[in-house]
Amino acid sequence: MSKLSAICIYCGSGAGADPAFEGAAIELGQLLAREGIRLVYGGGSLGLMGAAARACLADGGKVTGIIPQFLVDKEVMLPEVTELIVTADMHERKRLMFEHSDAFVALPGGIGTLEEVVEQMTWAQLGRHAKPIMLANIAAFWDPLVTLLHHMQENAFIRPGFELSYGVANSIDDILPKMRKRLAQLAARGREAGAVDLGKM
Secondary structure, three states, X not given: OOXXXXXXXEOOOOOOOOHHHHHHHHHHHHHHHHHOOEEEEOOEOOHHHHHHHHHHHHOOOOEEEEEEHHHOOOOOEOOOOOEEEEEOOHHHHHHHHHHOOOEEEEOOOOHHHHHHHHHHHHHHHOOOOOOOEXXXXXXXXXXXXXXXXXXHHHOOOOOOOXXXXXXXXXXXXXXXXXXXXXXXXXXXXXXXOOOOXXXXX
């Protein structure tokens, strides 16, 4: 994988308390459409999920929605997406979101968003993939998580050789340049094993 052709977005099925969250979701959807990058997401029509998908579609982009059957009604599935995949369960949904994506962006969201992005960090930490992972730190939303991750490292639960590989973008415009920088680093290193801490970029 040397380019970004599809990016998975993890985000809330609600709009959140700060209008900046929805604005960022719309901006990210528009950015992916403009760059010709497919948006992969959880298939819902509500909250930040729906805002990002609709914005991408409205600007001519392509969207793949992946949603488990039991959430089709609960999250009000968005039927207008370019490609819709209905899965049997959450495990299949997460696996397919991973397989369909070259990178991951976490916009603000709840416990589901947190679980999804941390799972990708864990898989990268264990050497299962080297796809870029970015926290879209809109209105400093992810600051507490970054502080917790540093706390884990300081207390030797994230040990040398098992550093986390993720980036923090304080604006939507920072996301793609940081991801492409990571891909360039991996190519330069001949795809050697080991995590790259985008947070230090």
